[in-house]
Amino acid sequence: MTNSRVKIWLRRILILLAFVFAFILVLLYLAPGIALLGANHWYQKQGEGYSLTAKDWTFAPFRTELEFTGLVLEHPGSGSGETRIERVHLDFDPWALFSHQVDVRSLVLDGLKLQADVSEGEEKTIDQTDVKDILLKIAGLNLPVTQLPIKQVTVPAEENISEADDPAANAVSDSSVSDKTVANKETTPTSANPAAAADPGEDIPWLVRVQSLSITANDLNWNVQLAQTLDVASSSGRLSINQINVRDFSTAETDPVDIDINLQLSTEIRAAGADIDVKPMTFSLRGSLDHPLTAPSWQGDIGLSGTDVKANNIRVRLSELSISLDAALNDAFSQLTFDGEVTFADAGADMPEMNAGFSKLVLELDGSLLNNLKELTLNSGIQLNDVRVNAAGLRSQLAELTTQLHTSATDDFAAPQVAGDIQLRGIDAGYQQYQATLDELSLSGLDAGLQQQRLQNLLLRNLRVSSQPGWQSANPAATPATTPAEDGQGGNAENDISAAVTEPAAGTTEPAVEL
Structure with a gap:
């Protein structure tokens, strides 16, 4: 049982x-x-x-x-x-x-x-x-x-008396503070082993x-x-998060963080008498971020498209901005290195009496900031196409600008140095009835600083200056005429200039210029 x-x-x-x-x-x-x-x-x-x-x-x-x-x-x-x-x-x-x-x-x-x-x-x-x-x-x-x-x-005068204006109160306050200090010293126990009193779990x-x-x-x-x-500021708007993907984020920073972001923003802001209207624009970010908490290093692409911002009577438009960037912050943010490419497309700005724009701008950058920003080195290649500026009585167009420059500065940046080549093509400018066109302006072997400026070659091709009432802007993509146009109402002049600057001859201090 x-x-x-x-x-x-x-x-x-x-x-x-x-x-x-x-x-x-x-x-x-x-x-x-x-x-x-x-x-x-x-x-x-x-x-x-x-x-x-x-x-x-x-x-x-x-x-x-x-x-x-x-x-x-x-x-x-x-x-x-x-x-x-x-x-x-x-x-x-x-x-x-x-x-x-x-x-x-x-x-x-x-x-x-x-x-x-x-x-x-x-x-x-x-x-x-x-x-x-x-x-x-x-x-x-x-x-x-x-x-x-x-x-x-408003605080009444009798209640707004500071302690500095009352010596007696200061004396009482000082004595009470000293008494409290002595009392704290007498009552505070001493610990032979402070580490033993601390909670070991708090250090993890x-x-x-x-x-x-x-x-x-x-x-x-x-x-x-x-x-x-x-x-x-008062504002209203909309933020559309099309996509945000983050992978392998860790405060231990053992692996790079993969980031993929695509956002769309539109807003209207009113503040301090200004009205700002931002039409829907798209921002994208795709790449990898290494050591995000201590020494961030970014490698990837950044994009901005459909930008249209209007502030009162000023309007700025940008159809597309793309950036390919490889940048790193090291040594506790005292060193910045970057290597990337920036491309703008179809940008423009409108003001009441001026508008400006360009079809494409490409920047190729390779630079570094060292030793707590005491030394700057920047290698840049710039290509700018179809620049247009119109203001009151002033019209200018530029078909192409190309530069390859090396810029450096040390210490307090008081002595910058620039070296490289600059080339401009299809310059077409006018002010009121005056017109000037230039096929090409080329500066090669530029080496310029505050102390001296040196140039190896200078080329101006097909320069034309004329006075023609009612002149209309020419197409910057087309090559300007090589012969002056007949015009009985105005005058014109045309010439090519080429200069070669060589090293100073033996026993002289001035360089030789040959035209």
Whole structure:
């Protein structure tokens, strides 16, 4: 009987343990749903008609994968009335927390539709200063973010007496401070081993790792409306996050971080009497960042397209900007090295009485800043095509500009040195009725500094100057005529100039110039 009773009790205990284990397991699987119900219950109390729902959710407790789909926050009468998230996925390693590590295997945020409004709150007085709360309204919730002063409150003269004007108060204060110092010295115990008193767990740094971060198809809209008395910019706009991918980020910096970003921004800003309108422009960033926390080194491409910015009567346009860059910051940010290429395309600027633009600009840069910015070395190649400038009475066009220059400066940059070649083609300029055209201007062997300027060759080809009323600008891409045009109302002159500058002859100090 005894053995049978033991078996029965063991069987009951095993059944109870299995039931408890199954109950805990069910609770783990239902934990996100229970949390969602609690969040919805709290959110419904924030306003009439508020609700928080999810289309579906999944949770794998042993793999620690959590995912919500179709999250919708309804907040009628506030903002856009709805905040939506199509998908949230989180995969992390909870066991890594015991080793002072935050290890996120995967974090995905897709389809966020969000409206943020910034407005003023109630006016109050804090420390004799009138301030207003600045509220951030997001998903129907008012969140105080900061306080801005409105005006200073006048302090009565008898209450605004400083301690420096009251010697007696100073004396009492000094004596009390000295007494407290002596008392602290007497009561503070001495420790023979300070290291033993410290908590050894506090010295262990936390390691953060994000193996994969993905943010796609998110739209963030904002509207900032503040009183003009606060002198703070009011703006509205939209940020569309087409794609943000970050891989292998770690505070241990063992691996380079792969970054892929594509954003689109449009905004209207009003501040200090200026209106700034930014049409939708796209920013892209793709490459690898090495040692991001201590000595960042970037290798990749940067792009900006569709830029159209208007500030009052000034407008700047840029169809495309692309940068291929290999840059590094080393030695505690005291050394900067870079090697890259920058390309602008179809840029222009408009002002009330002037407009300027160019079709293409290519910069090839190779330089370094050394020894805490005491030495500068820069190798640059510049190619500029189809430059146009129009102002009141002034018209100029340039078909092509090409330079290959080496620039260096040391110490306080008081003695810069420039060496290289410069070439301009298709110059066409006019001021009122005067016109000047030039096929080519070439400077080769340039070596210029503050002390001396040297030049090996100078070439001016087909220079033409004329006075012609009603002159129209020529096509910079076409070659100017090699013979002067007949015009009975004006005069013209034309010539080619070529100069070769050689080294000074023996026994002389001036270089020989041969035309």
